[in-house]
Amino acid sequence: MTNPETRTEWPLWEVFVRSRAGLDHKHCGSLHAADAAMAIQMARDVYTRRQEGCSLWVVPSAQITASDPGDKDMYFDPAEDKVYRHPTFYKLPSEVDHM
């Protein structure tokens, strides 16, 4: 983590855009801003100028805890051959969308 006293760049923020009412906010990129209000304003100009969204979230990148890329094999590969964990063996009624 950069020392705020000696830092010359504004902190980094992750930007999430909701493209339409009812859909989820999706991560779309990041930007530098001095605070949350500025981050929202900049996200509006950088990420929604082509009608991409109707709502914005910004999150300080430093607040995101990520899994270690070194743990990728251990974490994710074991799921590869567990096909029985997918609910693909059930016949869904047609009224149930988006499963």
Add this chain to the structure above:
Amino acid sequence: MTASIQLQQDTATQYLLRLGDTCLILGQRLGEWCGHGPVLEEDIALTNMALDLIGQARALLSHAGAGQGLDEDQLAFLRDERDYRNPTLVELPRGDFAFTVQRNLMAATLLKLLWQRLQTSTDAELAAIAGKAVKEARYHQQHAADWVVRLGDGTAESARRSQAALAQLWRYVPELFDADAVDDAAAASGLGPRWADVQADWQAEVGAVLAEAGLQPPVGSAFRSTGKRGVHTEHMGHLLATMQHLQRAYPGGVW
């Protein structure tokens, strides 16, 4: 080289040109920030706003020229300097970032207040343009106000630059609200408000932002700029040369 157009300037046309040219010339000035913004995000924000303003100018100039068979490009690019009716404030060179956001605050507040009232214009097309533009102007005002406060209430250097910008810009404010025959005719016909009618609201809104920024407007002077009457500063010719040369050299050129 294409010759300049001749434009009949009755009071209604002049009223529309004041609005349209304010948007056009400020849009041109903001466009100059492209590639020069202090950070990438602001570079995009300033040019977004430039495009909003150019869009408003297109609609207004199309409307102003329609009765005389002139289109938006002819009005934007083929008029002589004296036929532009923007207040001097918006033609001043873009200055530093403090200057730019303060001028944006002044211009966006004026335009927002005008658009709000123009939505009930007796001119249906102008009312429709206003209905769309008022949302854009509200954002421009908010964006500018945010930066004016950050810079005015920021570091010693940003406060110094902000105070200097205010001292320079404040001289060009009185012109915005000088009423004349063009305004009177527009008010009488229901075309739109006198610009002077929004002065009290403008002073309240801009004054609140300046107070929050810790900036003190200089005392008024007797100086009056005259851009709205077509008499411009030496900066206008340079701006027009840059803006017009392509259309003058390649008439009707499109992309």
